[in-house]
Amino acid sequence: MKALDVKRPVCIVGLGLIGGSLLRDLTAAGRLSVYGYNRSTSGTRTAVREGFDASDDLDAVLRRAAEDNALIVLAVPMGAVGPLLDKIVELAPHCGITDVVSVKKPVYEEIRARGLESRYVGGHPMAGTEFSGWRASREGLFNRAAWVVTYDYAAELDAAGERVPQEWIDIFSDVVRLTHAVKAEAVPARVAHHDAAVARVSHLPHVVASALSIVGDNGGTLAQSLAAGSFKDATRVAGTAPELQRAMCESNADALVAALDEFIAILHDARAGLDSEKPDVSELVEAGHRTRVRLEARSGARKESVSPVKISSRPVLRLHPGGPNWVRQLAQTEDLGGRIEIF
Amino acid sequence: MKALDVKRPVCIVGLGLIGGSLLRDLTAAGRLSVYGYNRSTSGTRTAVREGFDASDDLDAVLRRAAEDNALIVLAVPMGAVGPLLDKIVELAPHCGITDVVSVKKPVYEEIRARGLESRYVGGHPMAGTEFSGWRASREGLFNRAAWVVTYDYAAELDAAGERVPQEWIDIFSDVVRLTHAVKAEAVPARVAHHDAAVARVSHLPHVVASALSIVGDNGGTLAQSLAAGSFKDATRVAGTAPELQRAMCESNADALVAALDEFIAILHDARAGLDSEKPDVSELVEAGHRTRVRLEARSGARKESVSPVKISSRPVLRLHPGGPNWVRQLAQTEDLGGRIEIF
Missing domain, CATH: 1.10.3660.10 (6-phosphogluconate dehydrogenase C-terminal like domain)
Known part of the structure; x- marks a missing residue:
């Protein structure tokens, strides 16, 4: 599938591992205006020297985003999201907003607290390494990665029988196009899920x-x-x-904490199996093996394929944002861990 | 260092991931007689077709080991060790014995139960993958891996002020040479440690x-x-x-169980830190980061070196088996997680 272009410039705030890699990929794609802000002056200088459109002047970057109606990508740590949103409300009050933060509820709370729901579509690329900062960023980081795209705003309106505003649909579509521009796979999911x-x-x-x-x-x-x-x-x-x-x-x-409790309970069972006359961890390792093989089988299809065409292991739904039943289709795709393409 | 040759033929019993890879490496080294037994007839046939000296007739293989006074390598799962030792006592009663089993105390108990201590030096290569069987075996698996070599028999005699028999010293030396022949690093350690x-x-x-x-x-x-x-x-x-x-x-x-208890206690602390008004996992992730960076620094030296000569990250002790204080030197090296070379 040829990726459709994002319909507006992209302004990335924060050029660390994720934001920096996004700037690299979108710049390499070459079809759209993309620029970014980095708090680190030396990181910014390095990026500029490498030919990227980067600045360490946040106000100037946000004013530019306001002028060209950019999609703003929050690529800062969770703690910096609130203050950054205040700046956006002040300097770029009409821009669409997405983010790449690894938790979605706290971000959505900051969004709600400022009444920005109709201009926000959350995102989270499931990609990364143990390194951070501009120096760790690289082209191709998101290749075939799941990139979560949230849609709680549409789900809530839809459940209440209300119409989803076209402005939000357009932002949603652009966020999906952005994930495709960097060769990621857009997986719809609500914040809590x-x-x-x-x-x-x-x-x-x-x-x-x-x-x-x-x-x-x-x-x-x-x-x-x-x-x-x-x-x-x-x-x-x-x-x-x-x-x-x-x-x-x-x-x-x-x-x-919920996941940790589940994990600790399994370890306690394993411990009980080991701490006996005839140690036995068969239940644990058999279930572990079964689930691990299943994961590998699911995600491994593309590796084993002899075809030169790479095939994604995630089921795909092609949908038209704003079309009939589209929000329900998003929920169905989410239940399958599937990905969407839009037309 | 040019590896000194093992002074006798090597007979590998069990040609799975570890035994098979050992057969491949020693055959490739080309300076000594090496052959093996595989329970699987089809696995044996594949190995023979690939040019290796393999057989699925255990009795014949052990008789051959007895004839040419081979070093026998037990490369079978723990459960098969006892019955195999009975066979060795019957058919190759004078051969030196080592093993590659991932636990050492249960193997040593089987050895003691048959009075074979003076002919046994335990081994454990810290290498492997999640795959098993001859098909998973490959050349180079042990490259730069730690290969534990046990010396409890010598340590006990030494502590009692008794002389370590030359027969055992010769087997120990050959096991160390064997680890070097496959480019592994011999790390001395007692069974319990x-x-x-x-x-x-x-x-x-x-x-x-x-x-x-x-x-x-x-x-x-x-x-x-x-x-x-x-x-x-x-x-x-x-x-x-x-x-x-x-x-x-x-x-x-x-x-x-002891390691698991330590691990679960750390998770309980982490859980307590998370399950509060102001969630805090700083203690966990800071200690985790510190220890992980230390591990990487220790084992990573060779990667960062610009020299074409690969440098091991483990401290080395060069010793003459049987020389003055050599058992004490083994213990000192063990305490450092170091490796030995022999002359």
Whole structure:
């Protein structure tokens, strides 16, 4: 599918790993105006030297966004979202807004607190590494990654039998086009469902990586010398900057506690199986193996395909935003973990 | 350092991922006689067709080992070790014995039960993948991996002021040479210390991978669709054959329960930090980050080096087996997680 162009300029606020990689990909795509703000003067200078349209003057960048009616992408840590939205209300009050923050409820609360719902469509690319900052950004980071696109505003209006404003539909469409422009796959999800899902598959793995890293370290130099692939892979994301890990775990605390309780309960069962005359972890490892093979089978189809055409493992729904039943179709796609294409 | 040749033929019993990769590497090294037994007739046939000296007749292979005084490598799952040792006692009673099993105490108990201590030096290469069988074996699997070499027999004699027999010293030396022949690094460790260390850095990661895979799966298709690098890396080894995971976890149950208790206690602290008015996981992620960076710094030296000569990150001790104080030097090296070279 040839990606349709985003219908307006894109203004990225925050050029770290995610925002920076987005600037690189959209600039490389070459069909639209894209520029960004970076708080770090040296990071900005590096980006400019590499040929990107970047500035460390937030007010100027937001005024420019207001002038050319850009789609503003919030690519800052959760803690900076509120103050940034205040700036946007002041300097670019009519722009569409999306974000790339790894939790969606706290962002949506900041949006609601300022009455910006009709101009906001949340986003979260499921891509990244344990590194951060402009220097860690790279082209192609989002290739085939799921990019969550939220639609609570439309779902709520639809449930109340009200019409979704065209302005919001246009922003939604542009956010989907933006995900396609960087070769990601747009997965619709409501805020609460997103947060519960990523608590399981992203935030819990971070907590686990840290805890495991500590237990390995407690084993002293012999244990560390013997640590090989299984340990290094399982602890990799513990190397992520602590403030970024805190931001995502602490702002999704409720969902993370629920996932953690489930996880701890499984470990207690495993412990009981081990702490007996005839140690037995068959239940754990068999369920673990079954679920892991299922995950691999689902996401692995494209790897095993002999066709040169890459095939996504996510079911696709092609829909026309604003068309009949489209919000219900989004919910159905969400239930399947599917992706959407728009026309 | 040019690896010194193993001074006798090598007979590998079990040609799975580890035994098969060992057969490939030693055959490629080309300086010594190496052959193996595989229970699977089709696996054996494949190995023979690929040009390896393999057989599915265990009795014949062990008789051959007895004739040419081979070093026998036990490369079978824990459950098969006892019966195999009975066969060796019957058919190759004078051969030196080593093994590649991922737990050392249960193997040593089987050795002691048959009075074979003076002919046994335990081994454990810290290398592998989530796949198994001859088909998963490959050349180069052990490159730069730690290969634990146990020395409890010598340590006990030394502590009692007794002389370590030359026969055992020769087997120990050949096991170290064997690790070097496949480009691994020989890390001396006593059985109990090995088992405690791998409970932390290998068996616990397997338990964690399974538990995490189950929690992700419980999240349904949306969570699975959103699972990306952190989840996939952290759950990878849950894909290992369940019977292999059971064999290692259940036969190292005591040490694994201790590591699991430590791990669960850290998770409880993290949970308490999250389940509050002002969620806070700073203590966890800061310690996790610190320990992970330390691990990376220690094992990463060779990656960052600009020298074309690869430098190991493990401190090295060069020693002469049987020389003055050599057993004490092994213990010192073990405390540092270091490696040995022999002359």
